[in-house]
Amino acid sequence: MSEKNIELVRRSYEFYNSGDWDSLLDTFSPDVEVWPAPGFPEGGPFRGREEVRRFYEGLGEGWKPGAMVVPQELLGVGDKVLVAFEWRGVGELSGIEVTSAWSSVVTVRDGQIARADYFADRDAAITAAGLNKAAGREPGRGGPTYSSAGVDYGALDAGKRNALTEALATSHLLSSRGGSAVEESRGEPAFVFQFGGQTFAFVIEGLGTKSIIAGQVLEDLGENRFADVAYDTVAAIVNDLCCVGALPLVVNAYFATGTSDWYAHSDRQSELLSGWRAACEDAGATWGGGESPSLPELVSVPEIELAGSAVGVVPDGKQAILGSELASGDQIVFVASSGLHANGSSLARLIAGRLPDGYGARLPGGRTFGQALLDRSVIYARLVEALITSDVPVHYLSHITGHGLLKLMRPARDLTYRITSLPEVPEVLEFLVEQAEMSPSAAYCTFNMGCGYAVYCPPGAGQEVVDIAGRLKLGAHVAGVVEDGPRRVILEPNGVTYDADALDLTPRRTP
Template sequence: MKKKALTYRNAGVDIGKIRNAQKSIGDIISVSHQMISGGKVLSGFGHYAGLIKLGSQTLALHSDGVGTKVLVAQLMNKFDTVGIDCVAMNVNDIICVGARPVAFLDYIALRQANEKLLEQLAHGLVEGARQSKMAIVGGETAVLPDVIAGEENAFDLAGMVLGSVDGGRPLLGTAIKPGDVILGVESSGLHSNGYTLARKALLSKYSVDDSAEHLVQSVGEELLAPTRIYVRPVMNIFKKKIAVHGLANITGGSFTKLPRLNKKVRYFLDDLPAPMGIFKQIQVDGNVELNEMYRTFNMGIGFCVIAPKPSVDDIICTFKKHNMGCRVIGRIEKGTGVIARLEAKKQAL
């Protein structure tokens, strides 16, 4: 009997329901935008970060966590990299609106007090902050035995970043137009999204110490690879004043989120990487359809830059100087939505 295809939805995460819930929350909290004293909300829910005008400063705020990747850390009993993930999930979003990360707060919830675990988490957070050139200025640690389920090393980790838009002109994607080029920057693996599906596909068959056909490291090591941080090359692009029309962090929902930058154009992706490494392993072991893979995972592209053609060489060169591969993966066309060419077929994502 043919194995049933695994999807993110039947693994337990329904992206459609989440987006509907998020929209409802966005509608509710938008009322608070009129409550600010001495400032103005420029952009609220719906983009990669919220933006506030405060005097002459334009500030950006974003909050995110590590998700079920923490469960892999618990299985591995290794906690010195998920702090990098927590920082990355925040700063990679905030740079998408043209903001420079300035300060970070963390929130750690524990099943029980665990000094060693906290120390390892802190080392990862500091490494993420170092890569992002920002300060960690505080946070909160809570022991919640009735909330955090699992073994004695069970925990959850989230954070919040504050950024500053130098020059006060945020990058919101409104300049994106047909003829622009979509560049993809390589990821370091799964980053911190799609782990409910990834764990179901792999950990139902392998232990974290096992090897697998398409993996270089053990299953656990591949799953725990820290999220790449794109702050330095992007800040370098801003510093050089290279023309950029939009930036996208490829996270939950993968390439389907590109229209959040600009809904009035079509994102045509005709040179995405073929499934390799951990992505291929998930596809094979989970019997995951190709379209579902590209709707769920970054597939080797962790960040996108949308820019006019004259900027392409300079952008590729800048990422190369930071030891990050970057190449053209598509273009902007007239129309709407996201179209991807997968295995020589055009499919709407």
């Protein structure tokens, strides 16, 4: 029932944004009540369809056309739907773009919205919905979430978009050196630019908190896995770079520590450097150098932050892959991951802290939790090279990391990505999902869930992509298709749908 309620509420937002008042009112019961947030200037409550219509119509006053409500999260519990949303609009007189965060609790009865309560404070909405405040879940489940682990993608994505907006203003400086920015790459995994008749790509990426896991596994289990987290860092860098059809040329390292004493442990340092070199060799990239600052207070004393950058080149005669050729009917091929990869470490650490045996907890297959978390990521550079030098047209490439399968709709296109076959989920990810008590909707937008890379190709070409991956000993299968329709991801096997508003990494463009 909660899925039907969520779909009803989602449609009501669509009707509001399109100005289809009659259809919006049809989603409400005749005796509907709307309670604005405390202190809201319009007062309230508003009862009955006509009062509610006047309330919603009045919300657009003082804003330029196009102001809208953008749902960020919809969670159903019983007869209620908790909605976290943003109000986005441009002031009619000021011309200033405004984005503000709100929450609501919508009560559904007999297939219609009977009541809507609005809150400026999300915790108040969670309490009103009867959810556990700390976890945002049904009482008694208590599983940790990624946000409770300190990672709020809503805030992170907003920061990225703001930075990209400022970056756009500097594009002309590249032309003063004889180059040109490929603006369509803004918001893609790597920035693309042209210089000297060639097309290059540049990226910077970090590992996140996975190096903390390596340190704790060394301390608790006596296993030195710093080679593996170094490898993971390079994988995160070059896999993003390759998404735009560029092959890595040079990778630089960034090793930041809380104290230079970190390097006093020669075995730990040796593993770190050997893993970085091995990853560069597997990616076909030169290790150019890097930086290794000691940052007391900024970085915790026992830890090391791993990050880096890379420059790549699009082969002669090829174009950067930015999604412009994506079309209805294109096939989507999933290429297997090896496990956690570089995303989800903060939540994994939170879960380890809740387990009696910590990283020594045994998975059903017999390995420890810590061992499985540190399985090396897959580097897909050789696959991308094989694809773009073959006769298979590649219309888009997506590195499935943060945001999980939401990344399938990274292209800024009004297309639907329908997945009909999901990959086998690595044991360590199944364990994480179980321990965190995550719903399929939450799991598949947090972890890669067995898909490390997605390749989009013309109809009928999917099997050839699978064959090429197989020759490189990479598991792959044709997972779905691109369709005409609204921008969204549909995961048919588990009934999950992610709408366009769940992921937007493009620059903000004000009128």
